[in-house]
Amino acid sequence: MKKILLSLIVLTTVHIQAKAGLAPELLFVGQGGGFCIYNNIQDAIDLANLNPFVDYEIRVTNEFTRFENLTITRDLTIKGGYSNCGFAQLDSRLDANRTVIDAGAVGSAVNISGSVNNFNMSGFTLSNAAGATGGAVVISSAGADINFTQMTISGNTGLAGGGIYMTGEDLDLTLSNTLIATNTADTGGGIYCSSTGNSSTVWLNDDSGILGNVANGKLFANGHGGGIYANNCNLWLNSGEGGVTAFHLVGISNNSATNSGGGIFIYDSTLLTQSVYPGVINIDNNIANSDANTTGDGGGIYAENASIGLYKMFFHDNRVNAGDGGALFMNNSTYRSSSTWTEYDHCISNGNQECNLFVNNTALGADSNLGGAIFMQNNSSGYNPSTSLRARFINNRADGGAAIAIDSGSTLNLQNSYFIGNGNNGDDETDDFNVIRVRGVGSEIDVSFSTFANNLNSSVFAFFNNGQARLNKSIIYEDTAINEVVSPADSALFSFSCSLFHEGLTPGPFPGFNNSLITTNPGFVNPAAGNYHLNFDSPAIDRCNLSGLSADVEIRMDFDADERPIDIPDVSNGGLASR
Incomplete structure (x- = not known):
């Protein structure tokens, strides 16, 4: 009788009924009486279920930890983080406030299923879930738009998606100011998303982070996607920050997988960043094959049959053990970059220092591990013929391809890039055989307007099984003549035009061939301080024109926001201006 009476009170006197179509009816969960007549969130949800044609918003205080497992089967908004019922009534709360839901290590904290079109949740911490499928959140409502704002989802476990498990068609999950942290699953430690036909999407917005999650592969030896596992699920990353540090609180940071994709594993999916996003996306301190006793x-x-946007990415201190691709592994995948797309231009113009920066990434192990920064195989390439990558590669390490390894018919077009310090003459964990390694018939890299300096590898370029490279209007300056330009020496698979080289043993008849030049000093301003601009008397200034470039390549601005080729107004040709 008491429960019936309470329901009648709620239906007749407690709901704050606003004008139809303008605002939802409000239900309050908390202590202290007054409007807060519900002790449990699920009780308020059950009341809302009795009135399917009425919009409801449930507001919950954070006076104590709530031990609940919520079931959502209708459109609803649930807001937590209110200090007491009075603040809930006023809709007044601090952004940092959270109401804690502890799932009691039994099932999920929030299960969204049935006829849900729109569900919004904010101001909660979801923890201690242990789902048979997903961890803290399970989403299976086809066509649903799910929005989590100012949330923390941490310390949960599941078979797939320790933080969030979503499967079904046309799902749209948006995370804003939300952290998915320290969750564990067999696959997709933080988030698991699977659909068909690329019909579902995950958005990471507004200072959100996928942090410290683990795909451990213990149940089915899968172990893919420490942070995110996406199968036919598109990812939009619009949250990150610059700076090399051991742990970021946004972006994709410090996740690990016992198999592939320490940070992200994408299959038949796209990974992009919105052009209006002004910053960079940090992908850092993630580890693949973290147990070092399997493959990965x-x-x-890790991208397979996928497309990835490379224009605002910042990869640092990622590692793969006994595998390839310290920062990025591409298998039959495409990169979208910056020639016909202008996102990299925007990134530079916005003053970011880490646009497409690959620094301190490593592929290491007992075998020959390749691609300290990037590994491409099985016909991976640009999204279209005019797609070229502009990037900086600093202090990346691997046995072969300390910066880049290209294999099995893959192609890479690179311009306005530089390679600094990718190697240490084999003096530590990696062998440092070459900076760029190209292997296999049809495998090719085309490099223009780029600088290689102090990489300390046996050679800059190495070719195997008819891999090829073309170098245009670039500088190669290494420590000594023992750090060769090309291996094997005088390789016919290496073509070049109008470039400066540090030694004359390779690659062919010098000097003056194709307007190229051997020089012991390319005239860097201050290489010891990392300044590889050119002094006023550099022999590289005013040396080259546009001849010899691929007709497919559209030339864009460099890291200094200068569009190549550079010709300084009111300064005569002949090497008389600092650049």
Whole structure:
């Protein structure tokens, strides 16, 4: 009788009824009486279920930890983080406030199923879930738009998606100011998303982070996607920050997988960043093959049959153990970059220092591990012929291809890039055989307007099984003549035009061939301080024109926001201006 009476009170006197179509009816959960007549969130949800044609918003205080497992089968908004019932009535709360839901290590904290079109949740911490499928959140409502704002989802476990498990068609999950942290699953430690036909999407917005999650592969020896596992599920990353540090609180940071994709594993999916996003996306300190006793590739990202946007990415300190691709592994995948797309231009113009920066990434192990920064195989390439990558590669390490390894018919077009310090003459964990390794018939890299300096590898370029490279209007300056330009020497698979080289043993008849030049000093301003601009008297200034470039390549601005080729107004040709 008491429960019936309470329901009648709620239906007749407690709901704050606003004008139809303008605002939902409000239900309050908390202590202290007054409007807060519900002790449990699920009780308020059950009341809302009795009135399917009425919109409801449930507001919950954070006076104590709530031990609940919520079931959502209708459109609803649930807001937590209110200090007491009075603040809930006023809709007044601090952004940092959270109401804690502890799932009691039994099932999920929030299960969204049935006829849900729109569900919004904010101001909660979801923890201690242990789902038979997903961990803290399970989403299976086809066509649903799910929005989590100012949330923390941490310390949960599941078979797939320790933080969030979503499967079904046309799902749209948006995370804003939300952290998915320290969750564990067999696959997709933080998030698991699977659909068909690329019909579902995950958005990471507004200072959100996928942090410290683990795909451990213990149940089915899968272990893919420490941070995110996406199968036919598109990812939009619009949250991150610059700076090399051991742990970021946004972006994709410090996740690990016992197999592939320490940070992200994407299959038949796209990974992009919105052009209006002004910053960079940090992919850092992630580890693939974290137990070092299985197989695994792609310390930061593993992409298979996928398309990935490379224009605002910042990869640092990612690692793969006994595998390839310290930062990025691409298998039959495409990169979208910056020639016909202008996102990299926007990134530079916004003053970011880490646009497409690959630094301190490593592929290491007992065998020959390749691609300290990038490994490409099985016909991976640009999204279209004019797609070229502009990037900086600093202090990346691997046995072969300390910066880049290209294999089995893959192609890479690179311009306005530089390679600094990718190697240490084999003096530590990696062999440092070459900076760029190209292997296999049809495998090719085309490099223009780029600088290689102080990489300390046996050679800059190495070719195996008819891999090829073309170098245009670039500088190669290494420590000594023992750090060769090309291996094997005088390889016919290496073509070049109008470039400066540090030694004359390779690659062919010098000097003056194709307007190229041997020089012991390319005239860097201050290489010891990392300044590889050119002094006023550099022999590289005013040396080259546009001849010899691929007709497919559209030339864009460099890291200094200068569009190549550079010709300084009011300064005569002949090397008389600092650049």
